[in-house]
Amino acid sequence: MSLYQSEVEAVDALSIAYNEIQTEVGKVIVGQDDIIKSVLVAIFSNGHCLLVGVPGLAKTLLVQTISRVLDLSYNRIQFTPDLMPSDITGSEILGEDRSFKFVRGPVFANIILADEINRTPPKTQAALLEAMQERAVTVGGITHRLPKPFFVLATQNPIEQEGTYPLPEAQLDRFMFNVLLDYPTFEQELMIVKNTTSNKTAELRKVLTGDQIEYFQHLVRNIPVTDNVLNYAVNLVSKTRPGTSHATDMVNNYLTWGAGPRASQFLVLGAKCHAAISGKYSPDIEDVQAVATSVLRHRIVRNYKAEAEGVSIERLINSLL
Template sequence: MIETKEQLHEMTEHIAALRAEIGKVIVGQHTVVEQLLWCIVAGGHALLEGIPGLGKTMLIRTLADTMDLQYSRIQFTPDLMPSDITGTTLLDFGSQGASSQRFQPGPIFGNLVLADEINRATPKTQSALLEAMQEGTVTAGGESHSLPRPFFVLATQNPIEQEGTYPLPEAQLDRFLLKIGVAYPTREELKQIAIRTTSSEKTSAARVMNLDTLNVLQRAAKDVLVGEDVLDLAVRLVMMTHSSEPDAPEEVKRYVRYGAGPRALQAIIAVSKVRALFAGRLHLSWNDLKETALPVLRHRIVLGYEATATGKSTDQITSKLIQVLEEQR
């Protein structure tokens, strides 16, 4: 519980130090870094989407280094099996011939797990992440094994290459707190990337936060106050993604097949609380909802055929909803 302004200021300084340290390794991508920090402090998982070579893997590894999190990487391929992720039960034979079973943990046992190119694995293998992401446990050989705390899955996928890929099922997509779009760098950022990566000097990120500090930040974010009026706006925003709602905009009724579920509202409030904390506030505002709506709803709105045919995106639909609510406030 934050009781003084000094405590609040100390927390915002921790976040500023994280941003600065990550910036020593990662060029640009400020929005992506910010949204990843929202996700970590909110205690959720994130899906990063972007073309190859934009530094997604490097960013996640740098994040683990700066926050002192045990890092684990899983490269998803079509022949990856569920036990390759969760681990398996092995049979050991002692010196006297006696046998015993022991569980060999898989790479899912880490604090921050990178699921690289997650859509390249089969649905059976993708489903191995469901229990881990939702329950924080792995079941093998009839026994349940707890995963380390904290536990985050940061997955990546390529939006261009679709051959040999398996789109994630809606149930698994919904378990990602945020879907973060990784944009192409600007000209100046490209120049900086070239300079940093081709010189003899190698930059690395130092640890600026430990698990105790992260736990304090997570508890503080949960204590951020939510006013009744802001909560009503968040509920309206989620409900208006459904075409059956009377006050849904025409774009929603025309292009949206399925709207966002209850997890969307939970995610908007949780992430907005973190954004407010980062800004040095202990209460939510409408601006917090506006900034978090896109990454929260991006993967939770299912568009119909007409939207696909005309090039409409979920971001455009969400932006329209925000505009309508802005005018009605």
């Protein structure tokens, strides 16, 4: 049953809700409007988001604050080198009646903060694969459904740092967005220090329930998209694949491999959601471009020549845009 009289009214409601969430999160997080937008676009598109940055840039605080603004269950999993897969999914234990009983792990929540996900070995990282793709976990041959809605919002330290393990490509591809956090400006850092060195705490109100978020997720999928926008998105992804007819000279020279079809899907979904929160009823090419870097950043791999010549992923993506 629809919560609104028409899809136009529903899109307007989504745009209003987005702005309200931005306002509430902005009471705690200073100057990260684009990052907050990316996380919310991923949530409303039913996708997962990977936040990458050096320690101390409020990645964890951002996810915690968003979870406080949304009326959803929330669990934080601190990824460490000794973390085991069963510490995430749960395990079967032998009960007093001599029968096995499944004890749910912290993955059974609406919002999962996978904190410093690349500080645990790939075997444990892979424990999230089924949860992220199927919204379920299988233990002892029995599949357990996860609550809806379900999002993994992961933080990652740069892989050049000590004690980190690169995420497997299969896991990276499960994330809709890869978002880079940079240092704040001088004025922003002044405000951060002022706000965090006093006893003042922000009062946050709940903006959306789980049912409302699920409704908006279905709404985003129902937003119409024109053929020229679809063609642009798929063509953009095709251009990232070296050795194909669509590839540019820069791609052939600097990339080992490009993005797969999942990138095209996330480009279109992200563009739909980006348009909706901006108050538009159908995405255009600018909406695809707005989400392209976050969608493609972790799906294309540079070769040695690109690394030697200092050609960044962002420069390659901008050349395609």
